[in-house]
Amino acid sequence: xxxxxxxxHADKAKEISQKATEAKEAYDTYTxxxxxAEGMKELLDMALEENDQDMESELAAEIKEIKEILDKKExxxxxxxxxxxxxxxxxxxxxxxxxxxxxxxxxxxxMYMKWAESEGFVLEExxxxxxxxxxxxxxxxxxxGKFAYGLLKSEKGVHRLVRISPxxxxxxRHTSFSAVDVMPEISDDIDINxxxxxxxxxxxxxxxxxxxxxxxxxxxxxxxxxxxxxxxxCQNERSQFQNKEQCLRLLRAKLFELEMQKHEQMKKGIExxxxxxxxxxxxxxxxxxxxxxxxxxxxxxxxxxIQGVMDGDLNPFIQGYLKYKKFAER
Numbered sequence: 276x277x278x279x280x281x282x283x284h285a286d287k288a289k290e291i292s293q294k295a296t297e298a299k300e301a302y303d304t305y306t307x308x309x310x311x312a313e314g315m316k317e318l319l320d321m322a323l324e325e326n327d328q329d330m331e332s333e334l335a336a337e338i339k340e341i342k343e344i345l346d347k348k349e350x351x352x353x354x355x356x357x358x359x360x361x362x363x364x365x366x367x368x369x370x371x372x373x374x375x376x377x378x379x380x381x382x383x384x385x386m387y388m389k390w391a392e393s394e395g396f397v398l399e400e401x402x403x404x405x406x407x408x409x410x411x412x413x414x415x416x417x418x419x420g421k422f423a424y425g426l427l428k429s430e431k432g433v434h435r436l437v438r439i440s441p442x443x444x445x446x447x448r449h450t451s452f453s454a455v456d457v458m459p460e461i462s463d464d465i466d467i468n469x470x471x472x473x474x475x476x477x478x479x480x481x482x483x484x485x486x487x488x489x490x491x492x493x494x495x496x497x498x499x500x501x502x503x504x505x506x507x508x509c510q511n512e513r514s515q516f517q518n519k520e521q522c523l524r525l526l527r528a529k530l531f532e533l534e535m536q537k538h539e540q541m542k543k544g545i546e547x548x549x550x551x552x553x554x555x556x557x558x559x560x561x562x563x564x565x566x567x568x569x570x571x572x573x574x575x576x577x578x579x580x581i582q583g584v585m586d587g588d589l590n591p592f593i594q595g596y597l598k599y600k601k602f603a604e605r
Contacts, residue, residue: 276288276291276292276295304344304348308341308344308345311337311341312341315334315337315338315341318330318333318334318337319334322334346594350426350593350594350597351422353597353598353600353601354422354425354426354597356425358424358425358459358461359422359424359425359428360421360422360424360425361423361424361425361459361460361461362417362418362419362420362423362424362459362460363417363418363423363424363426363427363428363457363458363459363460364401364415364416364417364418364457364458364459364460364525364528365387365415365416365418365427365430365455365456365457366413366414366415366416366455366456366457366458367380367383367384367411367413367414367415367453367454367455368380368412368413368453368454368456369406369410369411369412369413369452369453370433370451370452370453370454371451371452372449372450372451372452374406374407374408374409374410374442375440375442375449375451376410376451376452376453377406377407377408377409377410377411377412378406378409378410378441378442378451379410379434379436379451379452379453380406380410380411380412380413380414380453381406381409381410381411382436382585383434383453383455384411384414384416385585386584386585386586386587386589387416387418387427387430387587387589388587389585389586389587390587390588390589390590391418391420391587392587393587394420394426395420396418396419396420396423397418397419397420398416398417398418398419399416399417399419399511400414400415400416400511401415401416401417401508401509401510401511401521401525402414402415402495402508402509402510402511403415403510408442409442415508415509415525417460424457424458424459424460426593427457427593428457429592429593429596429597429600430455430457430589430593431455431456431457431558432454432455432556432557432558432559433452433453433454433455433556433557433558434452434453434454434455434557434558434559434561435450435451435452435557435559435560435561436450436451436452436453436560436561436563437449437450437560437561437562437563437564438451438562438563438564439563439564448564448565452556452557458528458529458531458532459528459531459532460524460528461527461528461531465531467527467530467531467534468530469500469526469527469530473500473501473502474498474499474500474501474526475498475499475501476496476497476498476519477496477497477498477499478493478494478495478496478497478515479493479495479497480493480494480495481494481495481510493515494510494512494513494514494515494518495508495509495510495515495518496508496509496510496515496518496519496522497522498522498523498526500526500529500530503530503533505526505529505530505533507522507523507525507526507529508522508525509521509522509525557572558571558572558573559571559572559592560572561581561584561585562581563581566579567579567580567581568581569581569584569592571592571595571596573596573599574592574595574596574598574599576591576592576595576596578591
C-alpha cells in the first residue's frame with residue numbers, strides 16, 4: 276500500500292485496502308484480548324496471594340466477557356466463504372396449511388426481525404403479499420450488515436410449526452409449514468448474464484402498508500426473467516424509479532443464486548432436490564403443543580425455550596449449523 280503506484284489500479288487497491296482493514300481489526304482484537312487475559316492472570320495471582328474471596332465475582336465476569344468475544348470470533352472464522360460477508364436477501368413463502376401457514380410465516384418474519392435487531396443488522400422490506408384472512412403469504416427483506424449472508428444461510432429451508440390453531444374453533448392441533456430462502460446481495464461488478472430484452476417489467480399498486488401515496492400510484496415493480504421464470508418484485512420505495520433499481524438488484528441476485536446452484540450440482544455430480552413446503556422436508560421443527568421444543572433436524576441442536584427462540588434467540592442454531600457444516604466438509 277506504500278507503493279506510489281498503488282492507487283493507479285483502483286479496483287485492486289480497494290480490494291487490498293479492505294483486506295488490510297480486516298487484518299488490522301483481527302490483530303487489534305487479538306492484542307486487546309491478550310492484554311485482558313494477562314491482566315486477569317495478574318488479578319488472580321493477587322487474589323490467591325491475599326486469599327481475597329471478593330475478587331471471585333469480578334474474575335468470573337471478566338472470564339464470561341472474554342469467552343463471549345472468543346465465541347463470536349470463532350464463528351467469524353467459520354464465515355470464510357466468498358460471499359459470507361455480504362448483505363443477505365431473505366425470502367419467506369407460506370406453504371401447506373392455508374391461513375395457519377400464513378400466520379406462521381408472519382411469526383417467522385417477526386422472529387428474524389428480532390434476531391437482526393439484536394445482532395445490529397438493518398432490515399429493509401422489499402416486497403410483501405398479505406394473507407387472505409391473516410398473516411403473510413410471501414415477503415422479501417434485505418438484511419444489511421457484515422456477515423449477514425454468512426449467518427443467515429443456515430436458515431434456508433422449510434420450517435415446521437405444531438400448535439393448537441387459533442383459527443380452529445375446535446382447538447385442534449395443526450401442523451404448518453413456511454419456506455425460508457436466503458441469498459447474498461451481489462455487487463454490480465459481478466458479471467451476470469442478464470439481457471434486459473429477456474425481462475418483462477410490470478408496474479402495479481402496492482398491496483402492503485405504505486399510506487395513501489403508495490396506494491394511489493403504480494410505484495411497485497415486478498420483473499420476470501422469461502427464460503428462467505424467475506420473478507423479482509419491489510414495492511417498499513416511494514418512487515417507481517427507486518423500486519425499479521432495487522428490483523433489478525434483486526433479480527440479479529436471484530439469477531446469480533441460480534448459477535451457483537447449477538455449479539454446485541455439477542460439482543457434486545447430482546441433480547438438486549427440489550423440496551416441497553410440506554411434511555418431511557423441514558430443516559427445523561417448532562412445537563408449541565403438547566410440549567415446547569425447537570429442534571434443528573440437521574444438527575440436533577434443540578431447546579425447550581420456544582419463546583426465547585421466537586423472540587430472536589437463533590444463535591445456538593446458526594452456530595450449530597456452521598460448526599456442523601465445517602465438520603461435514605472434513
